[in-house]
Amino acid sequence: MEAGLSLVIVIALIIIAYIGSLLELYTLFGIVIPYVGFLVFIFGLLYRIISYAKVPQPFKIPTTCGQQKSLPWIKHSRLESPFTTWEVVLRMFFEIFFFRSLFRNLRAELQGRRLVYGSAKWLWLGAILFHFSFLIIMLRHIRLFTNPVPSFIVTLDYIDSFFHLGIPPIYITDLLILAGLVFLLLRRLIDPKVNYISYGSDYFPLFLILGIVLSGVLMRYIFKVDVYAVKQLTLGLATFNPSIPKAPIRSIFYIHLFLVSVLAAYFPFSKLVHMVGIFFSPTRNMANNNRAVRHVNPWDYPVKHYTYYEYQQKFRDKMEEAGISIDEEVEPEKEHEWYSLYIPGKEPPHLRK
Numbered sequence: 543m544e545a546g547l548s549l550v551i552v553i554a555l556i557i558i559a560y561i562g563s564l565l566e567l568y569t570l571f572g573i574v575i576p577y578v579g580f581l582v583f584i585f586g587l588l589y590r591i592i593s594y595a596k597v598p599q600p601f602k603i604p605t606t607c608g609q610q611k612s613l614p615w616i617k618h619s620r621l622e623s624p625f626t627t628w629e630v631v632l633r634m635f636f637e638i639f640f641f642r643s644l645f646r647n648l649r650a651e652l653q654g655r656r657l658v659y660g661s662a663k664w665l666w667l668g669a670i671l672f673h674f675s676f677l678i679i680m681l682r683h684i685r686l687f688t689n690p691v692p693s694f695i696v697t698l699d700y701i702d703s704f705f706h707l708g709i710p711p712i713y714i715t716d717l718l719i720l721a722g723l724v725f726l727l728l729r730r731l732i733d734p735k736v737n738y739i740s741y742g743s744d745y746f747p748l749f750l751i752l753g754i755v756l757s758g759v760l761m762r763y764i765f766k767v768d769v770y771a772v773k774q775l776t777l778g779l780a781t782f783n784p785s786i787p788k789a790p791i792r793s794i795f796y797i798h799l800f801l802v803s804v805l806a807a808y809f810p811f812s813k814l815v816h817m818v819g820i821f822f823s824p825t826r827n828m829a830n831n832n833r834a835v836r837h838v839n840p841w842d843y844p845v846k847h848y849t850y851y852e853y854q855q856k857f858r859d860k861m862e863e864a865g866i867s868i869d870e871e872v873e874p875e876k877e878h879e880w881y882s883l884y885i886p887g888k889e890p891p892h893l894r895k
């Protein structure tokens with residue numbers, strides 16, 4: 543149901559862009575919507591980053607899967623239980639570039655009445671294929687927005703079309719991203735366990751990106767567009783001096799661009815924002831050093847409390863009456879540096895408006 547609805551929405555978006563180009567609304571679909579999408583992307587991401595950065599981290603909660611730094615003769619697992627900031631950076635690096643924790647992904651299956659876990663690297667492979675191909679495609683697209691094209695983009699282009707199959711040569715990343723996307727989609731559709739926990743917000747980005755990739759592939763290999771005219775438009779967009787080229791560009795380009803604009807605007811408000819969220823994840827970005835360094839809860843605030851002395855002063859009569867012994871040696875405390883945990887609904891002073 544959710545998958546079907548997501549597909550219908552993406553098809554509707556394609557139809558909207560197609561009609562827009564038939565009606566020759568080039569300024570709207572070639573300039574206004576891309577700029578709006580880009581602005582929503584930038585400000586939406588900034589909003590996300592600022593709101594993530596403002597969330598206090600009351601507890602030290604790094605996920606650890608190895609021996610923490612301990613006595614000198616006990617081997618410390620630096621990546622699994624980082625102690626210093628550098629070790630955290632290293633762990634983050636492997637997480638971000640190689641999806642290290644996903645590599646540990648397991649498959650759970652019922653065999654008769656037994657729950658059996660097995661190795662499952664397919665998800666990791668599909669995710670790596672998809673993300674790296676996406677990154678390389680985005681980098682290659684820089685050629686549309688620059689003149690002259692930076693040499694490393696030219697090299698990347700050359701490597702990506704290394705096999706020189708077809709005219710224009712087929713990019714390896716085009717095939718890999720399609721393979722990755724189809725795998726990620728089929729996994730949600732076919733595996734009943736994953737299907738059960740999948741929502742529209744899981745399918746929609748997959749269909750949307752599939753739409754972008756397919757329209758891009760069609761544009762390059764089948765309905766070839768006038769790349770010269772496209773570059774006139776994209777260079778204009780990049781230099782904030784946009785104009786619609788005289789030579790018409792085929793509808794498939796406007797479909798591609800519209801889907802990209804929708805993706806950009808949707809990005810900060812969707813699960814895709816894990817791209818920045820990962821950096822703010824306390825289970826990843828904290829060092830497991832809480833035995834060595836005191837972690838102060840930023841929500842802590844001074845709390846007025848009764849010391850035993852004050853309690854005894856207040857209830858002395860009643861205690862005596864009830865025969866409870868009075869501790870004459872207890873003294874008033876000098877410093878009231880007591881803290882308590884955050885109580886929901888009772889904002890600490892520094893968070894009060």
Ligand code: HEM
Pocket residue numbers: 676679680682683686713716754755756757758759761762763767769772776795798799802805
């Ligand atoms: C999320 C961002 C984008 C993705 C994932 C994407 C994906 C693709 C893919 C897979 C292709 C097939 C050929 C290739 O791999 O280069 C392609 C081609 C193309 N894309 Fe994109 N694209 C994106 C953004 C854009 C933007 C912002 C523009 C222009 C404003 C654009 C314009 C084009 C053009 C003109 C082609 C055809 C290039 C050629 O004929 O060589 N794309 N795109």
